[in-house]
Structures are given as structure tokens and as C-alpha cells.
Amino acid sequence: MDALIYFIIASFIATTGISFVVRNALKNIAVKPDESASIQSKMFIGVAVVEALPILFIILGYNGIESSTMNSTIPAILILIVAAINAFLIRRQSKELLINHSTKEEAKPLISALEKISYALVTAIPIVGIVACLIK
Known part of the structure; x- marks a missing residue:
């Protein structure tokens, strides 16, 4: 398998999982803003677990990047x-929660901050993949 495919797989797994x-964290904070610290802690642990496999794919990709024969334009795109799709999904979820009448008012600033962090x-992983495509 070409090395650039590993970067695509890593980006797909990382962005979709994160x-x-x-x-899920945004939904939980909208309902229980008083538990936001616990929810965010669980979210960051979940992000770390999700990123474990993509990091392995990144390592495999960099190991084989010199022998890559694939044009780097299509993988980068x-x-x-x-x-972009996963950032859009997060934005849509955040926007829905911010305009939802059942979302508690004290949760709205937390949702906005978590959206930006997300x-x-x-x-993060897609940037590594694009850099790899550029250096190939």
C-alpha cells in the first residue's frame, strides 16, 4: 500500500472519531452544564484513545514516504x-445546541468554547497528513 494512503486512513479515523x-460531549454539556469539567475530562480521554491508531498510521506513512509513487494532490484533497466534513458536523451540532430552547443558558458559553477547542x-492529524503530502 502506498504511504499516502496511510495518511488518508489516519485522517479519516482521527477526524471521524474525534x-x-x-x-457527544457537546450534547452532554447542553443537558448537564454543572458537570462540564467531568464531561470535558472524559472527552479528552476519548480523543486520546481515538488518536492512538491514527498515530500508528502516521508512523507507517512516514516510514514509507520515500518509496511513495502516488501523486500527492488527490490524498491532500x-x-x-x-x-472539513467533520468540522462542519461539529459546527452544526454546536449551532443546533446554541439555538435550542432546552439548552441551559449557563451551557452556551461552554458549548462555544468547546466548539473552538474541537x-x-x-x-491536528489532517495537518500532519497534508504536510506529508507536501514534503513528498
């Missing part, structure tokens, strides 16, 4: 698309 974990989390 998006799922973050969206796929990585960007996957990251963008950094969702784009």
Missing part, C-alpha cells in the same frame, strides 16, 4: 474534505 466524541483537535 468528531463523534466531541459531539481527500484529507481536506474529511477534515476544531484544533479535529484538524
Whole structure:
């Protein structure tokens, strides 16, 4: 398998998994803002667990990048698309929770802050993948 495929797989697993974990955390904070510290702790543990496998794929990708024969444009575009879709899903979830009447008022600033943090989390592995495509 070509090394750039490993970066695509890593980006897909990382962004999809992190998006799922973050969206669940956002929902839980909207309902129980008083437990936000516990929810965020669980979310970061979930993110760490989700990123374990993609990091292994990143290592495999960098090990074989010199022998890669694939054009790096298509993998870079796929990585960007996957990251953008999952960032959009997080934004949509956050927006729905912020306009939802059942969301507690004290949860809204927490939701906004967590949304911003989640963008950094969702784009971390894809940035590594795009850099790998650029250096190939």
C-alpha cells in the first residue's frame, strides 16, 4: 500500500472519531452544564484513545514516504474534505445546541468554547497528513 494512503486512513479515523466524541460531549454539556469539567475530562480521554491508531498510521506513512509513487494532490484533497466534513458536523451540532430552547443558558458559553477547542483537535492529524503530502 502506498504511504499516502496511510495518511488518508489516519485522517479519516482521527477526524471521524474525534468528531463523534466531541459531539457527544457537546450534547452532554447542553443537558448537564454543572458537570462540564467531568464531561470535558472524559472527552479528552476519548480523543486520546481515538488518536492512538491514527498515530500508528502516521508512523507507517512516514516510514514509507520515500518509496511513495502516488501523486500527492488527490490524498491532500481527500484529507481536506474529511477534515472539513467533520468540522462542519461539529459546527452544526454546536449551532443546533446554541439555538435550542432546552439548552441551559449557563451551557452556551461552554458549548462555544468547546466548539473552538474541537476544531484544533479535529484538524491536528489532517495537518500532519497534508504536510506529508507536501514534503513528498
